[in-house]
Amino acid sequence: MDYLKEYQKWLDSGVLTAEEHAELEAIKDDPKEIEGRFYGPLEFGTAGLRGTMAMGLHHMNIYVVRHATQGFANVICAEGEKAKERGVAIAMDCRLHGMEFARAAAEVCAAAGIKVRIFDALRPTPELSFAVRHYGCQAGINVTASHNPKEYNGYKVYWEDGAQLPPQHAAAIARELEKIDIFTGVKTMPYDEAVKAGLITVIGEETDEAFLKEVMAMTVDANAIPAVADSFKLVYTPFHGCGHKLVPEALKRAGVKHLLCEPQQMVIDGNFPTVKSPNPENPEGFYLAIDLARENGVDFILGTDPDSDRVGIMVRDKDGEYKVMTGNQTGVVLLDYLLGAMERTGKLPKNPVALKTIVTTEMAKAVAHSHGAQCYDTFTGFKFIAEKKNALEESGEGKVVFSYEESYGYMLGDFVRDKDAVTASLLLTEMAAYYYAKGMTVLDAYQALCEKHGFYGEKTHNLVMPGLDGLADMAKLMKGLREAPPAEIAGVKVLQFKDYADGSVVECATGAKSTMELSGSNVLRFELEDGTSVIVRPSGTEPKIKVYVLTRGADPTGRDANIRKYGEWVDTLKK
Numbered sequence: 001m002d003y004l005k006e007y008q009k010w011l012d013s014g015v016l017t018a019e020e021h022a023e024l025e026a027i028k029d030d031p032k033e034i035e036g037r038f039y040g041p042l043e044f045g046t047a048g049l050r051g052t053m054a055m056g057l058h059h060m061n062i063y064v065v066r067h068a069t070q071g072f073a074n075v076i077c078a079e080g081e082k083a084k085e086r087g088v089a090i091a092m093d094c095r096l097h098g099m100e101f102a103r104a105a106a107e108v109c110a111a112a113g114i115k116v117r118i119f120d121a122l123r124p125t126p127e128l129s130f131a132v133r134h135y136g137c138q139a140g141i142n143v144t145a146s147h148n149p150k151e152y153n154g155y156k157v158y159w160e161d162g163a164q165l166p167p168q169h170a171a172a173i174a175r176e177l178e179k180i181d182i183f184t185g186v187k188t189m190p191y192d193e194a195v196k197a198g199l200i201t202v203i204g205e206e207t208d209e210a211f212l213k214e215v216m217a218m219t220v221d222a223n224a225i226p227a228v229a230d231s232f233k234l235v236y237t238p239f240h241g242c243g244h245k246l247v248p249e250a251l252k253r254a255g256v257k258h259l260l261c262e263p264q265q266m267v268i269d270g271n272f273p274t275v276k277s278p279n280p281e282n283p284e285g286f287y288l289a290i291d292l293a294r295e296n297g298v299d300f301i302l303g304t305d306p307d308s309d310r311v312g313i314m315v316r317d318k319d320g321e322y323k324v325m326t327g328n329q330t331g332v333v334l335l336d337y338l339l340g341a342m343e344r345t346g347k348l349p350k351n352p353v354a355l356k357t358i359v360t361t362e363m364a365k366a367v368a369h370s371h372g373a374q375c376y377d378t379f380t381g382f383k384f385i386a387e388k389k390n391a392l393e394e395s396g397e398g399k400v401v402f403s404y405e406e407s408y409g410y411m412l413g414d415f416v417r418d419k420d421a422v423t424a425s426l427l428l429t430e431m432a433a434y435y436y437a438k439g440m441t442v443l444d445a446y447q448a449l450c451e452k453h454g455f456y457g458e459k460t461h462n463l464v465m466p467g468l469d470g471l472a473d474m475a476k477l478m479k480g481l482r483e484a485p486p487a488e489i490a491g492v493k494v495l496q497f498k499d500y501a502d503g504s505v506v507e508c509a510t511g512a513k514s515t516m517e518l519s520g521s522n523v524l525r526f527e528l529e530d531g532t533s534v535i536v537r538p539s540g541t542e543p544k545i546k547v548y549v550l551t552r553g554a555d556p557t558g559r560d561a562n563i564r565k566y567g568e569w570v571d572t573l574k575k
Helices: 003-011 018-025 031-038 062-077 081-086 098-111 125-134 167-179 191-196 205-216 243-253 283-296 327-345 363-370 382-395 421-437 442-453 467-483 556-572
Strands: 049-052 088-092 116-119 139-143 152-159 200-203 233-237 258-261 300-304 311-316 322-325 352-357 374-378 399-405 409-411 455-464 492-499 504-507 513-515 524-528 533-538 544-553
Touching: 003 018, 003 031, 031 467, 062 081, 062 098, 062 139, 062 152, 062 167, 088 098, 088 125, 098 116, 098 139, 098 152, 098 191, 116 125, 125 139, 125 152, 125 205, 125 421, 152 167, 191 200, 205 243, 205 421, 233 243, 233 283, 233 421, 243 258, 243 300, 243 421, 258 283, 283 300, 283 311, 283 322, 300 421, 311 327, 311 421, 311 442, 322 327, 322 442, 327 352, 327 363, 327 399, 327 409, 327 421, 327 442, 352 363, 352 382, 363 374, 363 442, 374 382, 382 399, 382 409, 409 421, 421 442, 442 455, 455 556, 467 524, 467 533, 467 544, 544 556
Parallel strands: 088 116, 088 139, 116 200, 233 258, 233 300, 352 374, 352 399
Antiparallel strands: 049 152, 139 152, 300 311, 311 322, 399 409, 455 544, 492 504, 492 524, 504 513, 524 533, 533 544
8 A cells, every 4th residue: 555645645634623634644744654554454354443542544543433334323224124134232441432443333324214222321241242143133333442551442342242342344345435535435324313313323321231130130149148248348440441341230139238448449531641551461450459459458359451341350468468369360269250150059050161272371271170071272462362261052062151251351151252351250259259259369269279189370471562564563463483393392392383374283203194173373383391381472453472381380480480481482482
C-alpha cells in the first residue's frame, strides 16, 4: 500500500471533522508517523481489531469501526434473511469513544437491514456473550480493548454460539474488507431513525437480571458464604471498568455482608487515572485495594479488568503481606475447589472435564486427574476453548465443568462462551469463604496442592517489538527458531520439538516425526529433559513475542532456580 497516497486520500475525503483533519494535517512533515498510520490496515483476525486510538488506517477510529462493521454486516447478510432478523448484540466497555464506536457499528448494521440489540451503557464482556445466546442473535460486537492501556480500543466480534469469531468467518470478513472502500463503500443509517424503524433496540436491566440469574445458579456450595458471612471480608476493585455493578451485586446476592469496594477505582473512567495499566496481571494496580484491605483486616482481594472478562486475586500471607496469585495458581486452586465441592454436594457430572490452553500450567492435569476428571489442551483464546467444549458435550464424551487460561481468564457454565470475571468472582469468593471457615487462605490451599502434586512454576516473558521494524523482528525470531531449533536450552537437552503450525512433532535424538491433534497456529514448543516446557508464540493483540516457561521442581527452591535459569535463556532471544 502507498501510505502517502492513503494519507492524502484521508485528507481529501471530505468526511473528516475539522478536529480529525487537523490531527492529520499536524503530521504532514513527519513521514515516519504517516507511514506508521497508513502503511496498512489493522489486521482483522479471530479476535477482531485492536489498536491505539488515532486518525489513520492502522489505528482505532470511527472510520475503521464502520469499515469493519460493513465487512461483518456483509458476512451476516450472506447467511440470509433469517440471520438479519436474528441480528446482532452490541456492547462496549469503559474505553474512550466506546459508546461512539458502538453506535457507529449499530448504524452500519441497521443500514444493512440487520436488527440490533445495543446495551444502554457499558457492560461486562461475558454479558455480551450471554446476550448473543440469550436472544438467539446471529452475531455480536463488543467495543473493548480488554486489559490494554488507556490509549487502546478494540472491536471484538462473536458468532451465534456466543464465542469469538471462528477462523473461517474472520477470513470471510477480511476478504470483504479488501473489497470495501473505507469511505465510499460504507452505508449507515442515522441512529434515531433506525430506532424508530425498529432496527435498533436498546437493552439494559432486563438483560442484567437474566444474566445474573445464570451467574447465581453457578453457586456450588450455597452454605459456604453464609456460614462465615458475619466475619468474612473482602475488597473488590473494577479498575474503573465494567465490573463495578454486576460483580458487587452477585457477591451480595450470594450472602457477602462485608464487601469493601475501592471507592476511587469504582469510578468509571476510560483514562484509568489511578493505575498505569488496568490489568489485574500487574500487581502494582492493586495498591489502593491493598491499603483498604490492610485498614480493615481483609485477607482476600478481587480485581477485574476494564471489560470484566479477567479477574485477579491477592491474598494476605502469614507475614501480613499481600501476595498476588498468578492465573495459573488461581486456576488450579479453583479447579480443585470446584471438583471437590461438586463431589461433596453431589453435583459432579458424569465424565467431568477441565479445559486449559497449551500455555497454561500442567499442574491442572494432575489436579483434574486426582478427582477422576479429564483435562484437555486447546490453543490460546477462548474461541478454541468454546469449540472444544461444544465438541466434547455434543459428542457425549464429557461435560466441561471449568475452563481457564493462565492470563486470568476463567469460564464456567453453559451460558457464556468467553472469559467471565463476574461468575469467576462469585466462585472465587465462595472458595475463599470455604477455606476461611477452615482457618485457611486461598494461598494456603495452593501450598497444600503443591505438597500433594509437586512444585510447579510458570513464567511468561514478553519480548516487546514495537513498530514496523518490530513486526519484521518478530517474524525473524519465529523463523529462526522454527528452521534451526536449539538442541539445548539453558544447558538442558531438548527432547521434543513441536510446531503447532503444522502439528508436527520431532524427536530430537532420532529425528523421528509424528503429528499431534492440534495444528494451525504459529506456536513452537520445546520439551526438555528435566520436564520443562518452553513455548514461544507471537501475541495476537500486541506487538510482542510471548515466551512461556512451564517447569517443576522437587521443592520451591528447585522450581525457582529453574524459572531463573530459563528466564536467562529467554533474555538471549532479545539480542
